Amino acid sequence: MLIVKGAQIWKDRGLKRLDFSVEGGKLSGFSPSLLPGPHDEVLNLSGHYVYPGLIDPHTHVGLLEEETGNFAGDDVNETTSPATPGVRAIDGINPMDAGIRNARNYGVTTVCVMPGSANVIGGEGVVIKTAGKSVDGMVVSSARKIVKMAFGRNITWTWSKKEKYPSTRLAVGAVLREKLNAAKNYMANPERVCTYEMEVLANLLKKEAIARIHVANLEDIETIARIAREFDFDYVLDHATALHTNVEFAKTLKVPVILGPLNVAGKSFQSYDVTFASVKILLEAGLLVSVMSDAPVIPLNLVRLQLFLVDRYRLDRSDILDLFTENPAKTLGIEKQTGSLGIGKDADFIVLDGDIFDYRSRIRSTYINGNAVGGEDYEMDS
Amino acid sequence: MLIVKGAQIWKDRGLKRLDFSVEGGKLSGFSPSLLPGPHDEVLNLSGHYVYPGLIDPHTHVGLLEEETGNFAGDDVNETTSPATPGVRAIDGINPMDAGIRNARNYGVTTVCVMPGSANVIGGEGVVIKTAGKSVDGMVVSSARKIVKMAFGRNITWTWSKKEKYPSTRLAVGAVLREKLNAAKNYMANPERVCTYEMEVLANLLKKEAIARIHVANLEDIETIARIAREFDFDYVLDHATALHTNVEFAKTLKVPVILGPLNVAGKSFQSYDVTFASVKILLEAGLLVSVMSDAPVIPLNLVRLQLFLVDRYRLDRSDILDLFTENPAKTLGIEKQTGSLGIGKDADFIVLDGDIFDYRSRIRSTYINGNAVGGEDYEMDS
Amino acid sequence: MRKKITNVTIHSIVQKPYKGELIIEDGKIAEVGKTCSQTVDEVIDGKGGLCFPGFIDAHSHIGLNAEGYGFEYDDVNEMTNPVTPEVRTEDAFVPTDAALKESALGGVLVHCVLTGSANPVGGLAFIVRHTPSNLTGDKVVQRDVGLKMATGENPKRVYGAKNQMPVTRMGTAAVIRKYLQDGKNYIEKKAKAEKEKKPFFETDLKLEIAEKVLKKIIPVRIHCHRSEDMLTAIRIKEEFGIRMVIEHATEYLKVREEIKKSGVPVILGPFMSCRPKVELKDMTYKTYKGALEDGVLMACMSDHPVFPSQVLRLQAGMAVAYGADEEGMFRALTIMPAQILGIDQDFGSIEKGKQASLCIWDGHPFDARSRVIWNDQDSWTAL
């Protein structure tokens, strides 16, 4: 058992002076003062701050590798067909990717890794911890199954260049409808022959899986909502760049949203509406909001910048931290396993030498499943 | 000496009952009755009609070969640069081409062969007789030098496909101006180094050569006239499909025109104005008019069709025959050598079993330089 | 909330213009006449202007290539497959297209949004009205109102470049026929499955739409410029017993008797443009006059963004310059498109019970200088 003593810890939406214990990779006890037994390891963190490990619910780390040039490490879009539900992110992840290393060194202990946005149906996403040499051992198994989808311009830019269907937004919805209709036919057919592609979509229609849908513009969000009503499936809006421009509409959707990356230039018309204000607006509207880095779009060594920038809107700091911890955990269905400090949860936490909202503070150590796996000073080492 | 007896012959713009003699390939005497000497060969053509061999002043026979597929026998356009004054048609002619065989078998004894219309300056044309195995021996040496040019759409279709200059009619005139300006600079430069391309254009500016300009629409004819005024050179309008649509303008030009091919569909906008009436209109306007086949566009075995169709306008038949004989001879500068029956001229004539305007009459023999080289019945043989 | 509009000349379309008043309640016309008696919460002074129903642009691509967004944002044509009935303009519509507001400034308050004309079988159209909302859903008047088809140069050019069927007019007709025949087979197969009480029938989304067409639930909206293409369209209509509207109908005057006989409505335009295609060679504003005289059901189109919907009114004015009846042209902007689109119970004239889709003009709509000074949707500010 590991006894962590002396730190200010972030628990139950506030900083508290509590010791805590870790056993078998899980958090096993919290108390103002824990007395270590003879076989316990003690970690004295007086003057330090402990927060739950951050969760980034939307990344491409390990798939779209850093430091590998343009081609060799790019496995993010299987652009041979506009609907590839049969492909799995887990099969393409390189755990040694600098992007994953950045994640753990800068405080992100869990990431969701998904295919890109070139296909209407991109494939299955996966939730992993950010330390390990084998991706299988990194999987967060409590997570709900994920089917990545995408709407809007990225699709049409990709396929119109190839002069292939769908080259316009007219046909993006049509591709999805066609596949979901095929899945319905598949499920209804008593003589069906099992295909993995159809099983993935059947999972979605049975609500065992949830759709994670890349989308920017409001009109595309409307189309998603329309199709989700037609076929009855659960979904999350990823990016949702313009959703805040119609709050009343946003409220009617009753779906989680994952905003970001927000610290980018709104240079294309797709990202025209990008603003940190969207976080505030949608939080105040009562939505379940998370923030993504879209790493490596925003590399995870910059993850805390987003927290600082949201903090400029003077939101409740508990709400802000939730954007990067509890909320993504809930969205991914892993909130019982990680995303906060509590008994029985994974011992995923970060140790800082100051308040996490103090930009001078540094992440001294990152713990995953109770093991120290990194920290800002590790950067140079690995 | 060959003595031809008994035929109706076309001489001095009318059919006459005359005998005639041929010596050294030239016509040497005409008389109502010629008495052959002991060494003379006699050809009795009682009941037959003799006409001067036809002249087609604008063809691509031998360059754009028939019966050779699309590529192998196509040498009509040197489409590697929009101005190729240095290339010579004579270097590309295959005397064995079925197109040349058709010419002589159907009564055409002289053709002008020129590069095509893909380039603003296509190269040098050549005038040849239509029988022989070596093109050098077929050349009509009295002909004026010819520089083939082209204006209008054929140019822009060719070069816009390559995305090269000149892709529009804006630049067609500009190409010609640039080359002629270069030639002027060349001629003025006392230290010039001889280049064949420049010499060809210098010949034009010195009026030793004449430009033969492919053109269809009236607006392009205006541009040609404008540039010819600017640089002062002689030219002939070839095709000139729309020239008859403004007779007053046509009269001001004072240049020969070579109309045709007229028995084609006016299917492109370039050939929209095509009509046999243009012959009548421009003849009546006093222009020097010839008719071309543009062979192999209209293959020369159909050459007489044009004569029949013009005849439907009830023009003077002498004027009609001139379109295919004297007038092209004058246009090519070979009227002293061929194009009519007269003492000292080449013995180029055709023998028919009826009036040339009777479409049932057949060409029994074609003579070039006094030698029988073909006729309609030869068709199957060669 | 009841509002009264006073001090206007009412151009109701169904009656001669008269000075009158009208009352709007819950977005509908509650009363209209020389004077209105109901008490109201608000009075809008029409300042002596002309009150017209909102014009209806019966054929537009508005919202599919929003203003100022360049070619990368062009969703007019899914030109990757000649048969795409499954695509829907609603899925691609950009409700914030600035052209919607501008069109309202030009008196156009309702648009039927179709796919383009690259594909012989294009996709599903829908109808929107101008509202201040940034949601498509708030603008929808009716969904899936017709299946776009196309003939003539455009499919030939698009698929000719790919060396794919169709590269000829014959090929285009064949592609359309095959699709409709597939639809007929599908209906039969479905009926058989139902009769045999099969536990399972494999639905096909492309052919579900053919079924709607063949059962006359929705019409085919067919792009034709040339006369022979219109006759081919009518031939196909007769063969398959479907409903049809002919779009553009540039050479209408050449086959006016045949079109009249077929009973097919036509949506004419846009004629206020140049003629970049050969098939537009004989385009003339006189077509409007002819169609009005023939008494066929006829509407004006902008084909936006080919021609801006904002000045649809001026195109109609040009038709008057070329001899068309002025009242007829107002009907071609209002009640006739409403009838063609099947929304005349709610739109297209100023009558009690209809939607209060209204504009007040400070001058005659066919005079370029005139302005809309009020409509029923915007918090009004002048131009």
Next chain:
Amino acid sequence: MRKKITNVTIHSIVQKPYKGELIIEDGKIAEVGKTCSQTVDEVIDGKGGLCFPGFIDAHSHIGLNAEGYGFEYDDVNEMTNPVTPEVRTEDAFVPTDAALKESALGGVLVHCVLTGSANPVGGLAFIVRHTPSNLTGDKVVQRDVGLKMATGENPKRVYGAKNQMPVTRMGTAAVIRKYLQDGKNYIEKKAKAEKEKKPFFETDLKLEIAEKVLKKIIPVRIHCHRSEDMLTAIRIKEEFGIRMVIEHATEYLKVREEIKKSGVPVILGPFMSCRPKVELKDMTYKTYKGALEDGVLMACMSDHPVFPSQVLRLQAGMAVAYGADEEGMFRALTIMPAQILGIDQDFGSIEKGKQASLCIWDGHPFDARSRVIWNDQDSWTAL
């Protein structure tokens, strides 16, 4: 042959409209006033119409892609080389373009025909007037009246696709600067050759045109939509001391002070179109109002075939709807383009001695329903 026009309201542009008469002799206005005294051979009854000078379309590609002739007959842009000063629109002009007759029906009797905007340095413009002749020569008003240049999206898009300079706005400016600098060097070299009495100087047709520009014989006519492009154009103008006219000037309002200060005339439009390019995003009819208020020399353009020259008048009418002064807009269709093009001694107003380039209208030209019922060139038949 003297002809008198009676029974018209004369909109001379230089005076307030009045009921009057005018006499035409040898194609010129011999007399104009409330009554005319000279004896005449023919009297034309204007039927109470409005007599206007023929409108002048200061920026058009009319005749370069004739109506109904498709893309294969498009001679607007020689987009194979970014520097083509040597090309001339006169060489490509199709005098039988049906649009010329149609434009005359819309009151436009004079057109300045420019090359398109694909090339940073485009080609030579010329001016035509409407005549019944099928010869360009009979239509020419003036040759080589300006050298077209272009900035902004178009050159970038064209040469970007070829991966050839220019692919940026910087690159476009550099291409233009290099051309003008080459011209300066050429002038120097020529002067030196003359001074040294060399027997031979190698003329260069591209640079002969630069010489004309640099010696202010002809202006540069530069295509700019965005404000930064206009400022770049003015910067280049100042650097090389050349004459310049800014074409389109879509974002005029954003840099109105700078343009006014530069003294550069602007030719505005076409604003009656959609905005398929990003650089057109902020296009507005209000620009006309602003330019009139600023007192800059300003003209309307159709950019035909982008917008049909026939309805140039309605674009001007829309400007009035958006607040522009009506008389100002008539000047922008007549005397101001004549001044910009340097043909105001002959065109642009109804004054004694000027060309009788005239139209009689049966109603206000800004009302779509109005028609030209007579002009000075056609054997007149109604529309």
